[in-house]
Amino acid sequence: KEVLVLLSFCFVIFGAEAWPQKKEIIEEAEKVVDVVESCSSNRLILVGLGLGVLALVLWVIDRFTRPKFYDLKSKHVVITGGSKGIGKAVALQVAGQGADVTLMARNKEALQAAQAEIISQSGKNTGQKVEIESVDLAENFEKVQASIDSAVKKVGKPVDVLINCAGMSVPGTFEDVDIAVFENLMRVNYLGSVYPTRAVVPSMKRQGCGGRIVFVSSQAGQLGVFGFSAYSPTKFAIVGLAQVLSMELKPHDIHVTVAYPPDTDTPGFKEENKGKPEETCLISETSGLFQPDQVAADIVSGLQRGAFTAYTGLDGWLLAHLTAGMGPCSSLFEGIAQVAYMSLFRFISFFFLASFDQIISKCKQRRDVKAKNE
Structure with missing residues (x-):
């Protein structure tokens, strides 16, 4: 009153x-x-x-x-790069929620091993299906389309959720990385997500009951990092594609999520570390190393909430707000938080960037001293 x-x-x-x-x-x-x-x-x-x-x-x-919570039970979930690492961890989590799963990757033996592990953990008498498709996702669209069609026949239902986890990284300074590596990473990381997405979108639209598409980018897709001149641009490209598709598919109740994993303890990460410049290793260490299960849980949570951005850890939270830009906003409170924190986080970023510059400068000094003494 x-x-x-x-x-x-x-x-x-x-x-x-x-x-x-x-x-x-x-x-x-x-x-x-x-x-x-x-x-x-x-x-x-x-x-x-x-x-x-x-x-x-x-x-x-x-x-x-905000989007309604997405129940994965009895949904057909296709996961590219699902034979190991983050992809396999995601597969285990969605299968644990009752989803039918199709794993897509090149190595058939690794796919079969992942399939057996998922079946053993999800239970053999649940009626769930766990199928595999061996295909080079970056070779050409027709082969990827054929594999998607094959998966639909095996599972007996169209694709409800696509999670693009396939990808690779070859670190090295700009002048040291062969031009062929730039071309290959763009095929694997970018076109390897474009092809399966193009293959499932028409059927998702026809279903008319919504769907989910997840693109796994990287924190190196939010900021350029020393030593990732071939890798980082491919992950930035995925973000641009996701923003466009979010606009185009929203009227069809199909929600798009971009995940930005930090360094994750996977076989791919171990292989990547073999050729990393010293500067890249030291900069990456500032964000820590996370386990695949934790990253996978954040990805699955993001897709179920219909969030455009899925992140892991404190640095991931900071970067998600700092790099929101003109990207889609999943909820009112998320938008308010981005507006409230943007200036503060930009100020904090200056200290991060200064520390990265200091790391790079010290590494150069050490190399110069070593070269002088030799």
Whole structure:
């Protein structure tokens, strides 16, 4: 009632000049002033009440505008790069929620081993299907389309969820990396996600009951890192594709998620470390090393919530807000957080960048001293 009195008082004051019965208006205004003055000792209560009402309204808007939680039970989930690493960890988690799973990768033996592990952990009597498709995802679109069609026949239902996990990294400074590596990484990391996505989108639209598409980028797809001149641009390209598809597919209730994993303890990461420049190793170590299960859990959570961005760890949270830019916003509160934190996180980023520059400078000094002594 006190809030309504305040609003009425403002309305009367601003409308007084246009109202002929000024005497009556003044009398009413005086009554309102008396009531307001009697409530002056409770201003904090009024402020608290107003903030509470605002928070409630924002919460209601957020709940009704964010995507509905996506239940994976009995859904057909296709995972590229599902034979090992993050892809296999994701497969184990979605299978644990009752999804039918198709794993796609090149190495048939690794696929069969992953298939056996998933079946043993999800249970043999659940009626779930775990299928495999051996295919080079970067070779050409027709072969990928044929593999998707084969998976649909094996499982007996169209693809509901596509998770693009396939990818690789070849570190090295710009001048040291062969041009063929740049071309190959663009085929594997970018086209290797374009082809399967193109293969499933038409059927997802025809189903008319929504779907999910996940692109696994990298924290190196949020900022350029020393030694990733061939790798980083391919992951940035995936983000651009995801933003476009998010706009195009949203009217069809198909939600797109981009995951930005940090360094993850996988066979691919161990192989990558063999050729990493010293600077790249030291910069990467500042974010720590995460386990595949944790990263996979964040990816699955993101796709089920319909979030555009899925991240892991404190640095991942900071980067997600800092690099949001004009990307899609999944909820009202997420947008408010991005606006609130952007300036602060940009300020913090200066210290990160300064520390990276210091690492690079020290490494160069050590090399110069070593070369001088030889």
